[in-house]
Amino acid sequence: MKISGIQIKDFQQFKEFTLDLTYPKGHEKEGLPLDKVCFIGQSGTGKTTLLNFILECSRKITSVSYQLVPVNYASSNKKNDYSLNSKEKIKLKTEIYFSFENFSFCLSNGKFADNKNWDLSIFNPESVENDEEKLRSIFRRLHSSTDHFVINYPADINMKHKFVTRKTPQKKFDDKKIIDFKDQKLTPIWSKVYSEVVDFRQKETNFRVGLTKRAEVETINIKEEIEKWKKGSENPLINLAGICLNPIISKFGLEIETDLPNIQNIDVIRAKSVLNNKIVPFESLSTGTKQIILTALPLYELKTENSIILVDEPENSLYPDIQQIIIDYYQSLAPSAQFFYATHSPVIASSFEPWEIVELKFDYDKKQVIQELYFKEERHVANYFINPQFLRWDSILTKVFDLAIRGNEKRTEKLMELTMLGKKIEKEENNNKKVEFYQEYRKLACLLDWETK
Numbered sequence: 460m461k462i463s464g465i466q467i468k469d470f471q472q473f474k475e476f477t478l479d480l481t482y483p484k485g486h487e488k489e490g491l492p493l494d495k496v497c498f499i500g501q502s503g504t505g506k507t508t509l510l511n512f513i514l515e516c517s518r519k520i521t522s523v524s525y526q527l528v529p530v531n532y533a534s535s536n537k538k539n540d541y542s543l544n545s546k547e548k549i550k551l552k553t554e555i556y557f558s559f560e561n562f563s564f565c566l567s568n569g570k571f572a573d574n575k576n577w578d579l580s581i582f583n584p585e586s587v588e589n590d591e592e593k594l595r596s597i598f599r600r601l602h603s604s605t606d607h608f609v610i611n612y613p614a615d616i617n618m619k620h621k622f623v624t625r626k627t628p629q630k631k632f633d634d635k636k637i638i639d640f641k642d643q644k645l646t647p648i649w650s651k652v653y654s655e656v657v658d659f660r661q662k663e664t665n666f667r668v669g670l671t672k673r674a675e676v677e678t679i680n681i682k683e684e685i686e687k688w689k690k691g692s693e694n695p696l697i698n699l700a701g702i703c704l705n706p707i708i709s710k711f712g713l714e715i716e717t718d719l720p721n722i723q724n725i726d727v728i729r730a731k732s733v734l735n736n737k738i739v740p741f742e743s744l745s746t747g748t749k750q751i752i753l754t755a756l757p758l759y760e761l762k763t764e765n766s767i768i769l770v771d772e773p774e775n776s777l778y779p780d781i782q783q784i785i786i787d788y789y790q791s792l793a794p795s796a797q798f799f800y801a802t803h804s805p806v807i808a809s810s811f812e813p814w815e816i817v818e819l820k821f822d823y824d825k826k827q828v829i830q831e832l833y834f835k836e837e838r839h840v841a842n843y844f845i846n847p848q849f850l851r852w853d854s855i856l857t858k859v860f861d862l863a864i865r866g867n868e869k870r871t872e873k874l875m876e877l878t879m880l881g882k883k884i885e886k887e888e889n890n891n892k893k894v895e896f897y898q899e900y901r902k903l904a905c906l907l908d909w910e911t912k
Contacts, residue, residue, distance in 0.1 A: 617644075
Protein backbone atom coordinates (compact mmCIF):
# COMPACT_ATOMS: atom_id res chain seq x y z
CA MET A 460 0.00 0.00 0.00
CA LYS A 461 1.31 3.45 -0.91
CA ILE A 462 -0.15 6.93 -0.61
CA SER A 463 -0.65 8.76 -3.89
CA GLY A 464 -2.30 11.97 -2.69
CA ILE A 465 -3.67 14.00 0.23
CA GLN A 466 -6.45 16.57 0.25
CA ILE A 467 -7.31 18.54 3.38
CA LYS A 468 -10.23 20.89 3.10
CA ASP A 469 -10.00 22.37 6.58
CA PHE A 470 -7.83 21.10 9.40
CA GLN A 471 -5.65 23.21 11.69
CA GLN A 472 -3.30 25.33 9.50
CA PHE A 473 -4.27 23.48 6.30
CA LYS A 474 -7.07 24.88 4.14
CA GLU A 475 -7.89 23.58 0.65
CA PHE A 476 -4.52 21.85 0.82
CA THR A 477 -3.66 19.29 -1.89
CA LEU A 478 -0.57 17.12 -2.32
CA ASP A 479 0.17 15.08 -5.43
CA LEU A 480 2.45 12.30 -4.19
CA THR A 481 3.03 10.56 -7.51
CA TYR A 482 5.94 10.68 -9.94
CA PRO A 483 5.58 13.57 -12.40
CA LYS A 484 5.19 13.36 -16.16
CA GLY A 485 8.34 12.37 -18.00
CA HIS A 486 9.49 10.08 -15.20
CA GLU A 487 9.83 6.34 -15.87
CA LYS A 488 7.40 5.76 -12.94
CA GLU A 489 4.98 8.49 -14.08
CA GLY A 490 1.71 8.39 -12.14
CA LEU A 491 2.86 5.83 -9.55
CA PRO A 492 3.09 6.76 -5.85
CA LEU A 493 6.46 8.16 -4.77
CA ASP A 494 8.80 5.71 -3.02
CA LYS A 495 9.90 8.37 -0.57
CA VAL A 496 8.72 11.85 0.46
CA CYS A 497 10.46 14.56 2.47
CA PHE A 498 8.51 17.25 4.36
CA ILE A 499 10.52 20.41 5.08
CA GLY A 500 9.52 23.84 6.36
CA GLN A 501 9.74 26.15 9.35
CA SER A 502 8.69 24.91 12.78
CA GLY A 503 4.90 25.06 13.01
CA THR A 504 4.21 24.61 9.30
CA GLY A 505 2.80 21.12 9.90
CA LYS A 506 5.47 18.56 9.00
CA THR A 507 4.76 16.36 12.02
CA THR A 508 1.03 17.08 11.63
CA LEU A 509 1.11 15.50 8.18
CA LEU A 510 2.94 12.44 9.50
CA ASN A 511 0.31 12.11 12.24
CA PHE A 512 -2.45 12.61 9.68
CA ILE A 513 -1.12 9.67 7.65
CA LEU A 514 -0.83 7.61 10.83
CA GLU A 515 -4.40 8.31 11.97
CA CYS A 516 -5.90 7.71 8.52
CA SER A 517 -4.06 4.40 8.33
CA ARG A 518 -5.56 3.44 11.68
CA LYS A 519 -8.99 4.08 10.16
CA ILE A 520 -8.21 1.83 7.19
CA THR A 521 -7.44 -1.01 9.58
CA SER A 522 -10.54 -0.38 11.68
CA VAL A 523 -13.08 -0.21 8.85
CA SER A 524 -11.67 -2.83 6.48
CA TYR A 525 -13.49 -5.80 7.96
CA GLN A 526 -16.76 -3.95 8.58
CA LEU A 527 -17.36 -2.46 5.15
CA VAL A 528 -20.94 -2.43 3.91
CA PRO A 529 -22.30 -1.02 0.63
CA VAL A 530 -23.77 2.48 0.65
CA ASN A 531 -26.89 2.93 -1.45
CA TYR A 532 -26.38 6.44 -2.80
CA ALA A 533 -25.39 6.95 -6.42
CA SER A 534 -21.83 6.29 -7.43
CA SER A 535 -19.89 7.73 -10.34
CA ASN A 536 -16.49 7.71 -12.04
CA LYS A 537 -16.36 3.92 -11.98
CA LYS A 538 -16.24 3.68 -8.22
CA ASN A 539 -18.18 1.82 -5.58
CA ASP A 540 -18.59 3.48 -2.16
CA TYR A 541 -18.47 1.81 1.21
CA SER A 542 -18.69 3.33 4.64
CA LEU A 543 -18.87 2.57 8.33
CA ASN A 544 -21.54 4.23 10.50
CA SER A 545 -22.42 6.57 7.66
CA LYS A 546 -26.20 7.12 7.51
CA GLU A 547 -26.00 10.31 5.52
CA LYS A 548 -23.61 11.90 3.08
CA ILE A 549 -21.45 14.49 4.86
CA LYS A 550 -19.34 17.31 3.56
CA LEU A 551 -15.83 15.95 3.17
CA LYS A 552 -12.97 17.78 4.89
CA THR A 553 -10.09 15.34 4.55
CA GLU A 554 -9.19 12.83 1.87
CA ILE A 555 -6.21 10.53 1.53
CA TYR A 556 -5.61 8.43 -1.59
CA PHE A 557 -3.95 5.01 -1.49
CA SER A 558 -2.75 2.70 -4.24
CA PHE A 559 -2.58 -1.05 -3.78
CA GLU A 560 -1.63 -3.26 -6.72
CA ASN A 561 -4.04 -2.06 -9.46
CA PHE A 562 -6.55 -0.65 -6.98
CA SER A 563 -6.91 2.94 -5.82
CA PHE A 564 -9.04 3.94 -2.88
CA CYS A 565 -9.86 7.13 -1.01
CA LEU A 566 -10.52 7.40 2.70
CA SER A 567 -12.43 10.54 3.66
CA ASN A 568 -14.24 12.03 6.63
CA GLY A 569 -16.06 15.07 7.90
CA LYS A 570 -13.99 15.84 10.97
CA PHE A 571 -10.40 14.70 11.34
CA ALA A 572 -9.86 11.78 13.72
CA ASP A 573 -12.77 12.56 16.07
CA ASN A 574 -15.58 11.98 13.58
CA LYS A 575 -17.06 8.49 13.41
CA ASN A 576 -18.28 8.89 9.83
CA TRP A 577 -15.65 7.62 7.44
CA ASP A 578 -16.20 6.83 3.78
CA LEU A 579 -14.02 4.51 1.76
CA SER A 580 -14.30 4.87 -2.01
CA ILE A 581 -12.65 2.16 -4.06
CA PHE A 582 -11.65 2.89 -7.65
CA ASN A 583 -11.69 -0.64 -9.01
CA PRO A 584 -10.72 -2.31 -12.28
CA GLU A 585 -13.51 -2.62 -14.84
CA SER A 586 -13.52 -6.41 -14.49
CA VAL A 587 -15.14 -6.17 -11.05
CA GLU A 588 -16.77 -2.76 -11.39
CA ASN A 589 -20.32 -3.92 -10.75
CA ASP A 590 -19.55 -6.88 -8.52
CA GLU A 591 -19.70 -5.38 -5.03
CA GLU A 592 -19.18 -8.66 -3.21
CA LYS A 593 -16.12 -9.52 -5.31
CA LEU A 594 -14.76 -6.03 -4.80
CA ARG A 595 -15.10 -6.31 -1.02
CA SER A 596 -13.47 -9.73 -1.10
CA ILE A 597 -10.51 -8.46 -3.13
CA PHE A 598 -10.03 -5.46 -0.85
CA ARG A 599 -10.08 -7.62 2.27
CA ARG A 600 -7.53 -9.95 0.69
CA LEU A 601 -5.24 -7.03 -0.07
CA HIS A 602 -5.70 -5.74 3.46
CA SER A 603 -4.92 -9.05 5.11
CA SER A 604 -1.89 -9.69 2.88
CA THR A 605 -0.05 -6.70 4.36
CA ASP A 606 1.58 -7.47 7.70
CA HIS A 607 2.09 -3.85 8.77
CA PHE A 608 0.41 -0.86 7.13
CA VAL A 609 2.45 1.73 9.01
CA ILE A 610 5.63 1.76 11.11
CA ASN A 611 6.01 5.08 12.92
CA TYR A 612 9.26 6.50 14.33
CA PRO A 613 8.56 9.70 16.31
CA ALA A 614 11.25 12.33 16.85
CA ASP A 615 11.36 11.53 20.58
CA ILE A 616 11.91 7.78 20.22
CA ASN A 617 12.86 6.25 23.57
CA MET A 618 16.64 5.70 23.72
CA LYS A 619 16.59 4.13 27.19
CA HIS A 620 15.76 0.75 25.78
CA LYS A 621 16.33 -2.54 27.57
CA PHE A 622 16.57 -5.60 25.37
CA VAL A 623 14.65 -8.73 26.18
CA THR A 624 16.17 -11.26 28.56
CA ARG A 625 15.46 -14.96 28.65
CA LYS A 626 12.97 -14.34 31.45
CA THR A 627 10.95 -11.85 29.40
CA PRO A 628 7.82 -13.23 27.67
CA GLN A 629 8.16 -13.28 23.90
CA LYS A 630 5.48 -10.74 23.09
CA LYS A 631 4.71 -10.33 19.40
CA PHE A 632 3.17 -7.69 17.19
CA ASP A 633 2.97 -9.87 14.10
CA ASP A 634 -0.78 -9.20 14.01
CA LYS A 635 -0.46 -5.41 14.35
CA LYS A 636 -1.23 -3.38 11.26
CA ILE A 637 0.08 -0.21 12.94
CA ILE A 638 3.37 -0.25 14.85
CA ASP A 639 3.93 3.07 16.62
CA PHE A 640 7.27 3.29 18.40
CA LYS A 641 5.99 6.24 20.39
CA ASP A 642 4.46 3.65 22.72
CA GLN A 643 5.67 0.32 21.33
CA LYS A 644 8.91 -1.13 22.68
CA LEU A 645 11.44 -3.04 20.62
CA THR A 646 11.00 -6.12 22.82
CA PRO A 647 9.11 -8.24 20.22
CA ILE A 648 11.81 -7.58 17.62
CA TRP A 649 14.67 -8.58 19.87
CA SER A 650 12.61 -11.50 21.17
CA LYS A 651 12.43 -12.74 17.58
CA VAL A 652 16.19 -12.34 17.08
CA TYR A 653 16.85 -13.99 20.44
CA SER A 654 14.71 -17.03 19.68
CA GLU A 655 16.37 -17.44 16.25
CA VAL A 656 19.85 -17.33 17.81
CA VAL A 657 18.86 -19.74 20.60
CA ASP A 658 17.46 -22.13 17.98
CA PHE A 659 20.69 -21.87 15.95
CA ARG A 660 22.83 -22.52 19.01
CA GLN A 661 20.69 -25.51 19.99
CA LYS A 662 21.18 -27.01 16.53
CA GLU A 663 24.91 -26.39 16.79
CA THR A 664 25.01 -28.09 20.21
CA ASN A 665 23.10 -31.09 18.89
CA PHE A 666 25.49 -31.34 15.93
CA ARG A 667 28.53 -31.23 18.22
CA VAL A 668 27.01 -33.99 20.43
CA GLY A 669 26.41 -36.08 17.31
CA LEU A 670 30.01 -35.51 16.19
CA THR A 671 31.31 -36.72 19.53
CA LYS A 672 29.33 -39.94 19.23
CA ARG A 673 30.60 -40.44 15.67
CA ALA A 674 34.19 -39.89 16.83
CA GLU A 675 33.80 -42.84 19.19
CA VAL A 676 33.30 -45.28 16.30
CA GLU A 677 35.08 -43.64 13.34
CA THR A 678 38.01 -41.37 12.59
CA ILE A 679 36.82 -37.86 11.70
CA ASN A 680 38.30 -34.35 11.65
CA ILE A 681 36.01 -32.64 14.19
CA LYS A 682 37.24 -29.13 13.43
CA GLU A 683 36.75 -29.61 9.70
CA GLU A 684 33.27 -31.08 10.21
CA ILE A 685 32.23 -28.14 12.42
CA GLU A 686 33.47 -25.58 9.88
CA LYS A 687 31.62 -27.42 7.14
CA TRP A 688 28.42 -27.37 9.22
CA LYS A 689 28.75 -23.64 9.93
CA LYS A 690 29.11 -22.89 6.23
CA GLY A 691 25.90 -24.77 5.51
CA SER A 692 23.93 -23.26 8.42
CA GLU A 693 22.82 -19.65 8.74
CA ASN A 694 23.84 -17.87 11.93
CA PRO A 695 21.16 -15.17 12.29
CA LEU A 696 23.59 -12.87 14.09
CA ILE A 697 26.00 -12.96 11.12
CA ASN A 698 23.21 -11.91 8.74
CA LEU A 699 21.92 -9.26 11.13
CA ALA A 700 25.43 -7.85 11.53
CA GLY A 701 26.57 -8.09 7.91
CA ILE A 702 23.37 -7.01 6.16
CA CYS A 703 21.69 -4.74 8.68
CA LEU A 704 23.92 -3.08 11.28
CA ASN A 705 27.62 -3.25 10.37
CA PRO A 706 27.29 -1.26 7.11
CA ILE A 707 26.19 1.77 9.15
CA ILE A 708 27.72 1.38 12.64
CA SER A 709 31.12 0.81 11.03
CA LYS A 710 31.01 4.59 10.48
CA PHE A 711 31.07 4.88 14.29
CA GLY A 712 34.09 2.56 14.55
CA LEU A 713 31.91 -0.36 15.73
CA GLU A 714 30.82 -3.80 14.61
CA ILE A 715 28.42 -6.40 15.99
CA GLU A 716 29.88 -9.32 17.90
CA THR A 717 28.74 -12.56 16.27
CA ASP A 718 31.03 -15.13 17.88
CA LEU A 719 29.36 -15.50 21.28
CA PRO A 720 31.04 -17.78 23.82
CA ASN A 721 27.81 -18.76 25.57
CA ILE A 722 24.05 -18.29 25.34
CA GLN A 723 23.94 -15.71 28.13
CA ASN A 724 25.79 -13.26 25.91
CA ILE A 725 22.91 -12.81 23.46
CA ASP A 726 20.53 -11.10 25.89
CA VAL A 727 21.57 -7.79 24.30
CA ILE A 728 23.15 -6.59 21.10
CA ARG A 729 26.89 -6.63 21.66
CA ALA A 730 28.83 -4.00 19.72
CA LYS A 731 32.60 -3.94 19.85
CA SER A 732 35.17 -1.34 18.92
CA VAL A 733 37.11 -2.05 15.73
CA LEU A 734 40.10 -0.29 17.35
CA ASN A 735 40.59 -2.55 20.36
CA ASN A 736 38.00 -5.34 19.99
CA LYS A 737 36.50 -4.44 23.36
CA ILE A 738 32.74 -4.81 23.90
CA VAL A 739 30.85 -1.51 24.31
CA PRO A 740 27.73 -1.99 26.49
CA PHE A 741 24.53 -0.87 24.78
CA GLU A 742 23.83 1.74 27.47
CA SER A 743 27.29 3.24 26.78
CA LEU A 744 26.75 3.67 23.05
CA SER A 745 26.25 7.17 21.68
CA THR A 746 22.70 8.44 21.23
CA GLY A 747 23.14 8.38 17.45
CA THR A 748 24.31 4.76 17.48
CA LYS A 749 21.39 3.70 19.67
CA GLN A 750 18.97 5.48 17.36
CA ILE A 751 20.41 3.69 14.32
CA ILE A 752 20.07 0.29 16.00
CA LEU A 753 16.55 0.92 17.34
CA THR A 754 15.23 2.13 13.97
CA ALA A 755 17.13 -0.31 11.72
CA LEU A 756 16.22 -3.55 13.51
CA PRO A 757 12.44 -3.37 12.81
CA LEU A 758 13.02 -2.52 9.15
CA TYR A 759 15.33 -5.52 8.82
CA GLU A 760 13.31 -8.03 10.84
CA LEU A 761 9.72 -7.12 9.90
CA LYS A 762 7.99 -7.75 6.60
CA THR A 763 7.71 -4.24 5.19
CA GLU A 764 6.32 -5.00 1.74
CA ASN A 765 3.42 -2.59 1.08
CA SER A 766 4.20 -0.79 4.36
CA ILE A 767 4.39 2.96 4.97
CA ILE A 768 7.33 4.10 7.13
CA LEU A 769 7.04 7.45 8.96
CA VAL A 770 10.28 8.99 10.29
CA ASP A 771 10.23 12.31 12.16
CA GLU A 772 13.59 14.12 12.29
CA PRO A 773 15.89 11.29 11.13
CA GLU A 774 18.87 13.62 11.61
CA ASN A 775 18.61 13.58 15.42
CA SER A 776 22.02 12.94 17.04
CA LEU A 777 23.61 12.06 13.69
CA TYR A 778 26.75 13.70 12.31
CA PRO A 779 26.38 15.09 8.74
CA ASP A 780 28.36 12.22 7.19
CA ILE A 781 25.77 9.75 8.56
CA GLN A 782 22.91 12.04 7.54
CA GLN A 783 24.22 11.83 3.97
CA ILE A 784 23.69 8.07 3.81
CA ILE A 785 20.84 7.40 6.26
CA ILE A 786 18.00 7.76 3.71
CA ASP A 787 19.53 5.28 1.26
CA TYR A 788 20.40 3.00 4.19
CA TYR A 789 16.80 2.85 5.46
CA GLN A 790 15.52 2.24 1.95
CA SER A 791 17.97 -0.65 1.49
CA LEU A 792 16.44 -2.35 4.55
CA ALA A 793 12.84 -1.89 3.33
CA PRO A 794 13.03 -1.56 -0.49
CA SER A 795 9.32 -2.22 -1.07
CA ALA A 796 8.05 0.27 1.52
CA GLN A 797 7.07 3.91 1.10
CA PHE A 798 8.93 6.36 3.35
CA PHE A 799 7.76 9.73 4.69
CA TYR A 800 10.31 11.95 6.44
CA ALA A 801 10.01 15.29 8.25
CA THR A 802 13.31 17.11 8.61
CA HIS A 803 15.10 20.39 9.35
CA SER A 804 18.36 19.15 7.84
CA PRO A 805 19.64 20.39 4.46
CA VAL A 806 21.90 17.31 4.34
CA ILE A 807 18.86 15.02 4.62
CA ALA A 808 17.01 17.08 1.99
CA SER A 809 19.89 16.62 -0.45
CA SER A 810 19.04 12.90 -0.65
CA PHE A 811 15.74 13.61 -2.44
CA GLU A 812 14.73 14.44 -5.98
CA PRO A 813 12.78 17.71 -6.30
CA TRP A 814 9.39 15.99 -6.83
CA GLU A 815 9.96 14.04 -3.60
CA ILE A 816 10.22 17.21 -1.49
CA VAL A 817 7.18 18.94 -0.01
CA GLU A 818 8.23 22.36 1.26
CA LEU A 819 5.64 23.91 3.58
CA LYS A 820 5.44 27.68 3.95
CA PHE A 821 3.26 30.15 5.85
CA ASP A 822 0.93 32.26 3.70
CA TYR A 823 0.30 35.12 6.13
CA ASP A 824 -2.26 36.81 3.87
CA LYS A 825 -4.48 33.73 3.67
CA LYS A 826 -3.54 32.63 7.21
CA GLN A 827 -2.73 29.09 6.14
CA VAL A 828 0.11 26.81 5.08
CA ILE A 829 0.88 26.23 1.41
CA GLN A 830 3.28 24.06 -0.57
CA GLU A 831 6.15 25.85 -2.30
CA LEU A 832 6.30 24.42 -5.83
CA TYR A 833 9.63 23.68 -7.50
CA PHE A 834 8.29 23.54 -11.05
CA LYS A 835 6.76 25.94 -13.54
CA GLU A 836 3.46 25.33 -15.34
CA GLU A 837 2.98 21.58 -15.93
CA ARG A 838 4.28 19.08 -13.34
CA HIS A 839 6.92 17.53 -15.61
CA VAL A 840 10.46 16.41 -14.76
CA ALA A 841 11.82 18.91 -17.29
CA ASN A 842 10.05 21.85 -15.61
CA TYR A 843 11.69 21.60 -12.17
CA PHE A 844 14.05 24.52 -11.52
CA ILE A 845 15.34 23.41 -8.07
CA ASN A 846 17.07 20.10 -7.42
CA PRO A 847 18.69 19.78 -3.95
CA GLN A 848 20.87 16.88 -5.17
CA PHE A 849 22.77 19.28 -7.47
CA LEU A 850 23.22 22.19 -5.01
CA ARG A 851 26.05 23.21 -2.70
CA TRP A 852 25.22 23.20 1.01
CA ASP A 853 25.01 27.00 1.14
CA SER A 854 22.74 27.01 -1.94
CA ILE A 855 20.41 24.45 -0.32
CA LEU A 856 20.14 26.72 2.72
CA THR A 857 19.24 29.78 0.64
CA LYS A 858 17.22 28.24 -2.22
CA VAL A 859 15.48 25.37 -0.42
CA PHE A 860 15.45 26.34 3.25
CA ASP A 861 14.96 30.04 2.43
CA LEU A 862 17.72 31.53 4.58
CA ALA A 863 17.90 35.17 3.54
CA ILE A 864 21.63 35.58 4.28
CA ARG A 865 24.69 33.48 3.44
CA GLY A 866 26.21 33.70 6.95
CA ASN A 867 25.87 35.28 10.37
CA GLU A 868 26.57 38.92 11.25
CA LYS A 869 30.16 38.20 12.30
CA ARG A 870 30.87 36.68 8.89
CA THR A 871 29.33 39.71 7.18
CA GLU A 872 31.56 42.05 9.22
CA LYS A 873 34.68 40.04 8.34
CA LEU A 874 33.72 39.98 4.64
CA MET A 875 33.54 43.77 4.72
CA GLU A 876 36.94 43.84 6.42
CA LEU A 877 38.30 41.55 3.70
CA THR A 878 36.97 43.88 1.01
CA MET A 879 38.63 46.89 2.68
CA LEU A 880 41.93 45.03 2.87
CA GLY A 881 41.66 44.24 -0.84
CA LYS A 882 41.23 47.92 -1.62
CA LYS A 883 44.18 48.82 0.63
CA ILE A 884 46.39 46.38 -1.28
CA GLU A 885 45.37 47.94 -4.60
CA LYS A 886 46.10 51.51 -3.44
CA GLU A 887 49.25 50.84 -1.38
CA GLU A 888 52.46 51.92 -3.13
CA ASN A 889 54.88 50.75 -0.45
CA ASN A 890 55.80 47.15 -1.34
CA ASN A 891 56.57 46.15 2.25
CA LYS A 892 53.19 47.44 3.41
CA LYS A 893 51.51 45.74 0.44
CA VAL A 894 53.05 42.38 1.43
CA GLU A 895 51.95 42.92 5.04
CA PHE A 896 48.37 43.69 3.97
CA TYR A 897 48.33 40.71 1.60
CA GLN A 898 49.45 38.30 4.33
CA GLU A 899 46.65 39.61 6.55
CA TYR A 900 44.24 39.32 3.61
CA ARG A 901 45.17 35.66 2.94
CA LYS A 902 44.84 34.72 6.63
CA LEU A 903 41.37 36.28 6.85
CA ALA A 904 40.32 34.77 3.49
CA CYS A 905 41.35 31.33 4.79
CA LEU A 906 39.16 31.77 7.88
CA LEU A 907 36.25 32.80 5.68
CA ASP A 908 36.82 29.94 3.21
CA TRP A 909 37.27 32.58 0.54
CA GLU A 910 39.31 31.78 -2.57
CA THR A 911 42.27 34.07 -3.19
CA LYS A 912 44.22 34.71 -6.37
